[in-house]
Amino acid sequence: MKALLCKTLGGPEELVIEDLPAPAPGPGEVRVRVAVAALNFFDTLIIAGRYQVKPDLPFSPGAEAAGVVDALGEGVTGFRVGERVIAHLGYGACREAVVVPAAALSRVPDGVSDEQAAGLTVTYGTSLHALKDRAALKPGETLAVLGASGGVGLAAVELGHAMGARVIACASSADKLEAARAHGADLLLDYGQENLREGLRRLGGEAGIDVVYDPVGGDFAEPALRALNWKGRFLVVGFAAGPIPKIPLNLVLLKGIDVLGVHWGAFVRQEPQAHAENQAQLLALVAAGRLTAKVHGVYPLEEAQAALGVLSRREAVGKVLLRP
Template identity: 75%
Template structure:
């Protein structure tokens, strides 16, 4: 089988397409023929050795995909050969076939396309866990989303609006904000031009924001945190800006703020039943047309440098997919 392979740490140019033996399912496993693999910002980090997950070399990047079950190992249950499924793994989905625990697979409804399903697991899974399980977002609350046009940001805009929140999308250009608005944002902040803290204060009528969803970090974290209302919740999603901010803890004390870490990967391992319920909910919403699962672009496997470059430059407006 063909696979995108990282044999030395570095950038997209250091990757190569290789031919590997087809995997064989072990006990409880399924082999899935991958149709589309979704790329995420963390893939640019994992191939550089800068992510918390550090696979042994060589490895294939990619943490999610859509494909068809081709074979089952002894004792594998929950899916059948021929089922179309979504796959989640710490790495390895940028290959034509992957062996994964069958219990972690979710069947894709007929009305959900491969493109929608391929990028649903991580970005929307992370976001639903963040908003529902961690922040316990309630209808009528205000939700400020930083990086609102990227993969997780756009998911937060959509899910926040679907859950009844007033969504304030924050991004660095008018084009990105227009995309967020088309996916349910009620108000917009261009933090490339406007002062983020002042804009959020103005849009909240001076009351403050109930929930901040932050996958960016860097210089935007503290002004966003300062914008929270009494007992506001600040969701730490990631650090796409590259810098992990140092937050003055007195800010949390003054307003009774909760700073909540969102480690979706550990949630999946520790609370598999809750994860499966979230997956079913997301697929149902897409099947009903209530979530778009926006795709930025689909690339052939051979164009992996271009695809990863979109994420490195933070140009993605939705999911970036590789077709295998």
């Protein structure tokens, strides 16, 4: 079994490919033959030792994958050999076979490709949890998405559109914004060319901004929050810009704003049934053609360095995948 391994913390150039024995599933576990593994921005951090999750060395990056069940451990029910599934691991997916608890699997319906399914769990799962469970986004509301061409941002654009919101996509270049437009954005804001707060107020118009989805942080958080309506909701999703912003709480008080943390990993652990329902909803939306689960590119395992480079340089528009 080929596996992409992090044996020394550092950059993508430190990763190696080695042959390992195929793992055997234990009680309650399932072995999945990996068709496609998905990478996320945090994979560039976890291999450098700069992420909150710090696996023991050696380990494989990759939090999610799509593949086929090829062995069942003792006591497993509900799955059979040969079924197509999504596996959510946290890390370890970039190899030809993985062993996961049966509870970490979702069945892939007909009409959803491996490439679409592989990257559906983390980014789309995060965005659905944020918009549905945390912000309770309603049809007709206005949603502003920062970092709208990145993994979670593009997912939020698509899901906001599918949920009936008016979506303002905010990104740093015209090319990135065109990708967001193609996936459901109604209005575009290039914050490389226009002040974010003023642009949101202009595009929000009389309806204003009801929800801000912020996976960027840094200097963009406060102006976006200032653009919110009375009783607006501000979703704290991540800090891709680097610095963690310090929000003046008087702004929250004066507008009755709700600042809502979105910790999807904790949600999965704390509310597994709700997560399973969200996963089923996402797969159904893809099967119905209402989500594209856009793929930036599919790379062979041997080109993992190039794939991770796309993520670290913020060049990805959609999911970056590896095929073992």
